[in-house]
Amino acid sequence: MTALDDLAAIAFHDADSAQRARMLSRLADTELSVALVAEPEGDRIELRIFPLDGGPVALACDGEDRLAGFFGAPVAYAAMPGRVLAGLLRQEGVGLLVNPGHPSEMLLDAGMLDWLTGVLSAAPETAEARLRLTAPSPATIEALAEPLAARLADMRGLITGAALAGVRGEDGPKAHLLLIAGAEAGHQPAIAKALAEALAFLPPQPGGVDISFSDAAPPPAALRFELSPPEPSPAERAKAPPRLR
Known part of the structure; x- marks a missing residue:
């Protein structure tokens, strides 16, 4: 079982939109082994393309053993990250x-990949405002707490804390x-x-979810995420993405 398999208790094409979004988010960060016509020549590769009824596709697995x-x-x-x-x-x-x-089998057509790369390339806007913060809504906690906790855990060592708060309105957040x-x-x-990318894969919330950086204590009613210290890992040399022939 792999990390993608762990998210596939229900097959991708039978899952609801929220679960499919979580799988696509994980796919973007997963190193995939994609089949080639021949061994790479320097930084140039030629993908092995298969003609299907829905259009041509490349074939990739989250492990070279699965591909073989x-x-x-x-x-x-x-081998390259899914986003690349x-x-x-x-x-x-x-x-x-x-x-x-x-x-975790999934068939993503060109339209789905176009949407996925659009989400992955989106950049958050910056703004400043004074806000009155309160507890997040129960529905938002149910929808976002678990997947956000998993994404924030990947950032251990880059951040020291995180909390989700509601922005006060007349009748609640x-x-x-x-x-x-x-x-x-x-x-x-x-x-x-x-x-912002992680949030784009999750169910949309009324009013949206903004991101703010602050070392001030969050409001008492905020949902706090526990971040344990990161485990040391050997540094890897960054690889440039390959070029298609």
Whole structure:
């Protein structure tokens, strides 16, 4: 079982929109092995494309062993994050078949990849305002608490705290605010983009959810996220995305 499989208690195409969005969000951050026509030549690759009734697709798995298992033998492949592969395929107008024969199997057509890359490229707007904060609405807590906790856990070491608060309206929260503490100024744009991206995959909330950086104590009624210290890991050399031939 893989991280994608863990989210696929219900098959992707049978899941509701919120669950599909969570799987797509995880797919974007998952390293995929995509089948190639031949071994890469430097930074150039040629994807193996399969003609299906719904249009041509590339084939990728979240592990080279799964890819080899599908073909019955080792095959040439390139490894890259799902977000990078989605961007490459969008340029070519090609869809993507992921993990065929496994719980997390999904078939994403070119239109779905176009939507996905649009979400991944969206940048949050910046603004300043004085807000009256209160407790988040129960419905928003139910919809966002678990997936936000998982995404914030990935940011341990970059932030020291996080809380979800409501923005007070006449009859309860009219919007919500995700408060982030302990982020260095140079990291804040990237953190804001990652969180805005995560929120884009979740059920929309009335009034939306904005992101704010503040080291001040959150309001007592806010929902606080517990962040444990990160485990040390060896540094990896950044890889440039491959170029299609």
